[in-house]
Amino acid sequence: MTDTPDRLSASPALATIAVTAGRPARVPGAPVNPPVDFSSTYAGDPDPAHTPGYGRFDNSTWGAFEQAVGALEGGTALVFGSGMAAVSAALTLIPEDRPFVVPTAPYSTTRSHFDELAASGVDVRRVPMHDTNAVVRAVTGDGYQTPAGALWIESPTNPLLHVADLPVVIDAAHRVGAGTMCDNTLATPVLQRPLALGADVVVHSVTKYLAGHSDVVLGVCVVSNARPELIHRLHDHRTRHGAIAGPMETWLALRGIRTLHVRVERAAASAAELATRLGEHPAVSRVRWPGSGAMLAIEIGADPDNPGPADRVVASVRLWTPATSLGGVESLIERRRRYPGESREVPESLLRLSVGIEDVEDLWQDLDAALSGLPR
Numbered sequence: 001m002t003d004t005p006d007r008l009s010a011s012p013a014l015a016t017i018a019v020t021a022g023r024p025a026r027v028p029g030a031p032v033n034p035p036v037d038f039s040s041t042y043a044g045d046p047d048p049a050h051t052p053g054y055g056r057f058d059n060s061t062w063g064a065f066e067q068a069v070g071a072l073e074g075g076t077a078l079v080f081g082s083g084m085a086a087v088s089a090a091l092t093l094i095p096e097d098r099p100f101v102v103p104t105a106p107y108s109t110t111r112s113h114f115d116e117l118a119a120s121g122v123d124v125r126r127v128p129m130h131d132t133n134a135v136v137r138a139v140t141g142d143g144y145q146t147p148a149g150a151l152w153i154e155s156p157t158n159p160l161l162h163v164a165d166l167p168v169v170i171d172a173a174h175r176v177g178a179g180t181m182c183d184n185t186l187a188t189p190v191l192q193r194p195l196a197l198g199a200d201v202v203v204h205s206v207t208k209y210l211a212g213h214s215d216v217v218l219g220v221c222v223v224s225n226a227r228p229e230l231i232h233r234l235h236d237h238r239t240r241h242g243a244i245a246g247p248m249e250t251w252l253a254l255r256g257i258r259t260l261h262v263r264v265e266r267a268a269a270s271a272a273e274l275a276t277r278l279g280e281h282p283a284v285s286r287v288r289w290p291g292s293g294a295m296l297a298i299e300i301g302a303d304p305d306n307p308g309p310a311d312r313v314v315a316s317v318r319l320w321t322p323a324t325s326l327g328g329v330e331s332l333i334e335r336r337r338r339y340p341g342e343s344r345e346v347p348e349s350l351l352r353l354s355v356g357i358e359d360v361e362d363l364w365q366d367l368d369a370a371l372s373g374l375p376r
């Protein structure tokens with residue numbers, strides 16, 4: 001497997017990396033795509049320097065995928081069996097004897113891990129990610145007894161779409177020697193590359209934009225090349241805990257990555273247009289759109305505690321699919337507070353919209369009709 005440096009300029013653009021990284025070496029007769037490596041064991045010594053050894057240690061399809069994601073994020077990638085497997089692995093890196101700064105309302109299952117860490121005695125400092133001063137104070141220890149040992153960033157957050165000032169909060173963490181981890185699922189490397197800004201680890205739910213077709217559940221950790229010891233620890237964690245990816249799913253996700261930039265650009269352009277129109281719709285009391293990206297959150301009706309009007313919109317859309325998840329080619333709509341585990345910070349009236357790549361006028365017509373309560 002090679003990045004085919006003979007064909008790439010010194011610093012290829014992201015679109016070029018998405019298409020070219022993780023391809024087999026170009027020799028006569030070589031396939032253009034890596035094969036799906038369906039094997040639980042490999043001939044020869046189980047020595048990672050020579051062979052993958054065993055299917056829980058490594059796999060050549062993982063290698064191709066990891067090369068592509070590593071090149072996109074600018075680090076060394078390790079694929080995991082789901083986004084939560086990647087998040088759980090990254091959380092093993094925090095120093096548990098020092099304070100841990102986290103967002104007040106991150107992805108709900110990630111928050112359940114923060115709750116568990118707090119219950120086990122870790123000093124978990126919860127701050128709103130978009131309140132830069134509050135994040136910096138919690139990280140540096142200004143107003144607290146000690147500085148933090150680690151910072152978990154999610155930006156934009158899911159589903160409130162709070163945006164962190166990445167350069168400022170990462171710099172604050174560096175000043176006190178705190179590690180930084182960033183869940184980059186919603187932004188994708190097309191819009192934001194935290195490792196280039198000094199973060200130590202990036203995690204993704206590959207299930208979302210990277211794979212992009214709502215057909216796999218997969219995760220990845222990407223480690224800064226300045227922190228090789230963390231790569232070793234995460235690889236060891238994956239091997240020992242066994243939270244590994246299937247080769248077929250990994251191959252599908254790599255195929256999805258080939259169009260990542262095109263999908264994100266198209267969906268984000270549609271999201272921008274929909275955000276403008278939704279902002280003028282009388283049924284919509286608030287629109288959250290971070291200014292880039294393809295996720296929107298809208299509040300329906302005047303009362304944030306009333307789920308009724310939002311539920312009626314979800315029940316009457318026809319093109320938008322009422323479903324959880326995000327980042328696929330098809331547009332999805334969901335009222336997040338229907339989950340008991342969702343943060344109380346999320347209004348009952350909030351709908352999360354994952355804008356897909358359908359025609360934007362068709363998407364608007366469907367939403368507008370549902371919002372206006374028109375007979376269908």
Ligand SMILES: *Cc1c(COP(=O)(O)O)cnc(C)c1O
Binds near residue numbers: 110154183185186
């Ligand atoms: C979906 C999601 C996850 C969890 O990923 P899975 O692939 O569902 O395990 C983690 N973080 C964010 C921001 C997500 O949207």
